[in-house]
Amino acid sequence: MRAIDITNKKNNNEKLTYEEIEYMVNSYVKDKINDETMSDFVWSIYYNGLSLDETYYLTDVMIKSGETIDLSKINKPVCDKHSTGGVGDKITLIVSPIAASAGVCVPKMSGRGLGLTGGTADKLESIPGYKLKMSKDAFINELQTVGCAVISQSEKIAVADKKIYALRNEIGAVDSIPLIASSIMSKKIASGSDVIIIDLKVGKGAFMKNIKDATKLAKTMVKIGNYYGKKVICTLSDMNAPLGRNIGNALEVKEAIDFFKGKYDKRLYDLSVYISALMISSSKKISFKSAKELVINLLESGHARNKFNTWIKFQGGNLGKLRDKAKTVKVTADINGYVNKIDSLKLSKIVFDLGAGRKKKKDKIDYAVGVVLNKTLGDKVQKGDVLATIYYNKKVDNMEDDLRNCYLIERKKKKIKKIVIKTIK
Numbered sequence: 223m224r225a226i227d228i229t230n231k232k233n234n235n236e237k238l239t240y241e242e243i244e245y246m247v248n249s250y251v252k253d254k255i256n257d258e259t260m261s262d263f264v265w266s267i268y269y270n271g272l273s274l275d276e277t278y279y280l281t282d283v284m285i286k287s288g289e290t291i292d293l294s295k296i297n298k299p300v301c302d303k304h305s306t307g308g309v310g311d312k313i314t315l316i317v318s319p320i321a322a323s324a325g326v327c328v329p330k331m332s333g334r335g336l337g338l339t340g341g342t343a344d345k346l347e348s349i350p351g352y353k354l355k356m357s358k359d360a361f362i363n364e365l366q367t368v369g370c371a372v373i374s375q376s377e378k379i380a381v382a383d384k385k386i387y388a389l390r391n392e393i394g395a396v397d398s399i400p401l402i403a404s405s406i407m408s409k410k411i412a413s414g415s416d417v418i419i420i421d422l423k424v425g426k427g428a429f430m431k432n433i434k435d436a437t438k439l440a441k442t443m444v445k446i447g448n449y450y451g452k453k454v455i456c457t458l459s460d461m462n463a464p465l466g467r468n469i470g471n472a473l474e475v476k477e478a479i480d481f482f483k484g485k486y487d488k489r490l491y492d493l494s495v496y497i498s499a500l501m502i503s504s505s506k507k508i509s510f511k512s513a514k515e516l517v518i519n520l521l522e523s524g525h526a527r528n529k530f531n532t533w534i535k536f537q538g539g540n541l542g543k544l545r546d547k548a549k550t551v552k553v554t555a556d557i558n559g560y561v562n563k564i565d566s567l568k569l570s571k572i573v574f575d576l577g578a579g580r581k582k583k584k585d586k587i588d589y590a591v592g593v594v595l596n597k598t599l600g601d602k603v604q605k606g607d608v609l610a611t612i613y614y615n616k617k618v619d620n621m622e623d624d625l626r627n628c629y630l631i632e633r634k635k636k637k638i639k640k641i642v643i644k645t646i647k
């Protein structure tokens with residue numbers, strides 16, 4: 223077999239066999255073909271697409287390139303939850319303990335942020351003492367005793383995906399449905415859960431910009447899951463505005479702490495309750511309505527909050543000492559009206575420039591910096607009101623004006639769209 227023939231075949235829009243895809247992926251992992259040759263292959267897929275069978279072959283080859291986790295020892299329903307990454311997305315911190323307190327086991331391997339979207343691993347690292355690395359046995363022990371565990375993504379899972387995803391990032395070939403579907407599903411299937419809930423973000427702050435493409439990606443991932451006998455459910459959620467009020471690592475942990483104390487931002491609450499109810503209903507095979515009632519009860523009774531505290535403590539974290547030292551500056555409104563839009567993409571760039579994200583894998587980040595939205599979608603604003611607070615350690619040029627410009631304030635209040643767009647099973 224020759225790489226050039228396989229790439230040409232795809233360039234001619236012909237279907238590839240399992241062996242051809244396996245040859246390309248394994249040769250790249252073993253450094254038998256270089257970045258340039260693999261880039262040509264990736265671009266041939268980017269422009270010509272893959273059939274469902276070919277997407278499954280790619281997923282399967284990437285799963286087999288690394289370790290898989292065996293969670294069969296756990297005698298509870300096991301449910302993983304994945305988010306495709308959004309601005310202010312701290313949902314994992316909230317739904318994992320909620321589902322665990324309902325008796326669902328939640329094993330999470332979370333990545334660090336690269337580019338504009340923050341990673342859950344970075345958020346958890348803003349808690350002093352929190353251990354993101356542990357042995358497989360310790361991970362399973364925590365799942366059995368606490369019910370949820372969040373550790374960093376293992377380097378040994380879906381090894382080929384890591385290398386190919388890094389290359390796609392470098393050459394700008396990320397937004398391809400078969401490439402995204404196989405990349406996400408290879409990691410999820412290898413991680414061993416029976417039920418996989420995917421929170422697929424749609425909108426300006428996400429890589430799926432419209433509902434049509436997001437639906438296509440969701441259907442592909444559900445079908446790939448079916449090849450493995452896994453239940454995959456994808457919820458499309460709106461990312462045209464940030465999720466919750468706090469954006470930045472320690473600030474997002476603070477918002478999760480406040481959430482469990484009953485201080486809710488509406489969109490964050492709606493999505494958190496929805497996703498946790500989906501996790502519980504599909505894992506415990508109860509109706510969505512009963513699962514939702516259970517979630518509300520677990521929040522109001524304080525059970526979910528206790529589970530959150532137990533989980534963080536179990537992994538060594540001290541919530542009383544967050545890495546949150548920063549100066550603050552308030553940004554005020556210069557007109558009266560209603561907040562009809564908050565540009566999540568622009569906002570994420572500001573937070574990134576403050577130092578909350580990294581350009582390269584090895585860059586250091588500042589856990590404390592970010593933005594708190596004092597006014598959010600639908601709020602009434604008077605000239606001079608505080609719109610948002612910037613937490614910074616190093617000033618960024620024009621940061622106050624740039625943040626003010628993220629807000630669209632208009633005389634007439636617009637209807638706020640529901641955060642959950644639709645769910646595909």
Ligand code: URA
Pocket residue numbers: 306387396401402403405406
């Ligand atoms: N997340 C992934 O894990 N892979 C992609 O290709 C895109 C987002």
